[in-house]
C-alpha cells in the first residue's frame with residue numbers, strides 16, 4: 001500500500017511530538033513542513049528528516065502532492081489553512097481546539113463537508129493508556145451502573161514556560177484543557193443534556209481564565225463534575241494526568257496519580273497500574289500525553305484509509321459545544337440545555 005503523504009503546518013511545541021508520533025506508524029510520511037518563520041521550519045525539518053520546507057502555505061499546497069495536511073499552527077489560522085487545503089481536495093487533520101469560536105469550528109466542519117474532504121481532530125487525551133483501560137473496566141459492568149463522576153485536571157505546572165502564547169488567550173483553560181477533559185466526559189458517559197459552569201482568573205499575569213468548574217447531567221443520567229485549574233498548588237502535583245472517580249451501583253473506579261487504577265467492589269479494592277509507552281522522543285514531563293499521540297494518530301490514519309475513526313470533526317464539534325456552552329453559562333450564570 002502506498003504511504004499517505006502529508007505536510008505539517010506549524011512547527012511549534014506540539015509539532016515536536018506529532019511528527020515523531022506519525023513516524024511511529026506504518027503507511028504515512030511527512031514530505032514538507034510549513035512555518036511562517038522559515039528558520040523554525042528548517043530546524044524541524046532537520047530534526048525529523050523532512051525533505052522540503054516552506055514559509056508560504058499556498059506555495060506548499062501548489063507544489064506538493066498531498067493526501068492530507070496536519071495543522072498545528074496558531075488556533076486563529078486553523079480555518080484559513082483548512083480552506084486552502086480543502087479547496088484543493090486535500091483531507092485535513094487539525095489540532096484541538098479546532099477554532100477560536102464555536103462559529104468558526106462549525107465553519108471548519110462545513111468547509112470540509114462541502115469540499116468533500118475528511119476532517120479529523122488530533123484530540124489525544126482520550127487515547128491515554130490509563131484512560132482507555134479505565135473505560136474498558138467501566139464498560140465491563142464490574143462496578144455496575146455509574147451515577148456520579150468527577151474528572152479533574154488541577155495543577156500548578158508552569159505551563160506558560162513551554163507555551164507562552166497560552167497567557168495571551170482571552171479564553172484560556174476551557175479551550176486548552178477543557179477541550180480535553182470535556183471530551184473525556186463524552187468518551188466515558190456520552191452526551192451532556194445540561195451544563196453549568198463557573199470560572200476564575202487567579203493568575204494576574206494572564207488574559208484568560210485559569211480555573212473552570214463544569215457540572216453536567218449526562219444523557220445516561222450520570223452527574224458529572226469536570227474541574228480544571230492551572231492555579232492549584234496541591235499536595236501532589238498531577239500534571240499532566242487526568243484524575244477520575246466514578247461511583248456506580250456496585251462499586252467505584254478511581255484513576256489516581258502514577259497511572260494507578262483502583263477498582264472497589266463489595267469484595268474489596270484492587271489496584272492496577274497502566275503506564276504509558278515511553279518513546280525516546282517524548283518529553284518525560286508530558287509522558288502520558290505525548291505517548292497517546294501515537295494511538296490517536298493511528299486512529300486518524302485508519303479514518304483516512306476509510307475505516308471508522310473516533311476523531312472526526314463532526315464528533316469533536318460536540319466537545320467544542322461543551323467548551324463554549326461553559327463560557328456562556330459562566331457569563332450568564334445560567335444552566336445550558338443541549
Ligand code: 89Y
Nearest residue numbers: 159163176177180240289
Ligand atoms: O496545550 C495543552 C495540551 O493540549 O495538553 C497540555 C497542554 O500542553 C498545556 O495545557
